[in-house]
Amino acid sequence: MKKDSVDDMLARYFAPDVDAGDLARQVLEAARESARQSSRLLDKISIQATPRGVSLIRVERLEKPASAVARRLVERAREELSEYFGGKRAFFSVPVDLTEVPDFQKKVLAAARDIPFGEVRPYAWVAQRIGHPRAVRAVGTALGRNPVPFIVPCHRVLQTGGGLGGYFFGTDVKRRLLSLERTTPIYEGCTSTRIVCRVGCAHGRYMRPDNRVVFASVDDARSIGYRPCKVCKPQAA
């Protein structure tokens, strides 16, 4: 490329910062903390499923599913949750079974599922969305009784002023989940296949970590020659 005045401006603008401060110490402390916290939550929870989908996630011991189909769903849910807690999954593909849930709560949970990964909405937003704008408190109760937390992301609903509100597993867990989603990317591409997937897609499992690049959008990925995955369809996310 020919050098011009824009090059000079860019060179001055991008002159590197010299002082990295005590970054190394902060990172090493964060690494120790991350090792302490990893997978603690997953060890605590029990999962129940019907042949239609995951029906209950709780901390107490739950009955083992009777059918083989349901057992497989429990295994799949545990695997997806493990990836989610490890920052390697940005969506759940395991089905949920909410047939036993009352209609009002079903609508509330469906609205919560519409909140995109990594984002939050106030309780009043959910109330508005289900057509009961004054039922904010009832929305809170319905979310508090969410039978399948994490998969139906009731942790993405906060108080209007930004307060955390309540959470089945405690507000500390809610804060951790929100921070986890803040640092988990949504779109990743593989440098060898030049395919862009949603983080957590089955294809991503075979990707070497050093082949991984993150994108801000599917259009960005397309602009430099990556194509969307036909399995997880990231353009629909």
Add this chain to the structure above:
Amino acid sequence: MGRVTRGDEAAFTELVARYGGRLLGVARRLLGSRADAEDAVQRALLQCYLGAGTYRAEWAVSTWLYRILTNVCVDELRRRKSRSGELEPPARPDPPDAHLDLRRALGGVPTEARVLLALRYVDGLSYGELARIRGISINTVKSQLQRGKSLLKSALVKGGAA
């Protein structure tokens, strides 16, 4: 780098002392503020420390570090954009400076081209290294840089700064 792979904290501290400033420079110019850049670099370095085993010996250390850092920064830009529908200003912006026009103009450059411009101008990386960092061809690197620069130029001319 071999010592970092084996979890040697002193070696990691040396690595940060050597590359920290340049990483901060790229992140700051991509995210628009020193505070957001420090968060991003800290997250990237944490991934480097925990995932040191994924380092490819045939790569320059800087290539590997920049790959991880740009992954973090690009996702941060995606998050800001998805909240507002269009690109949001940084959470904790720096005070205004002489580069205000350029900073605004860069805001109109697509993310991928902006990432390549930052890497090219902070550290003078070659086309080959840029291609490895984003997993694209050298021709795509060239066309993206060219496109980014021409968008910048027309935004600056429009704003009366160039």
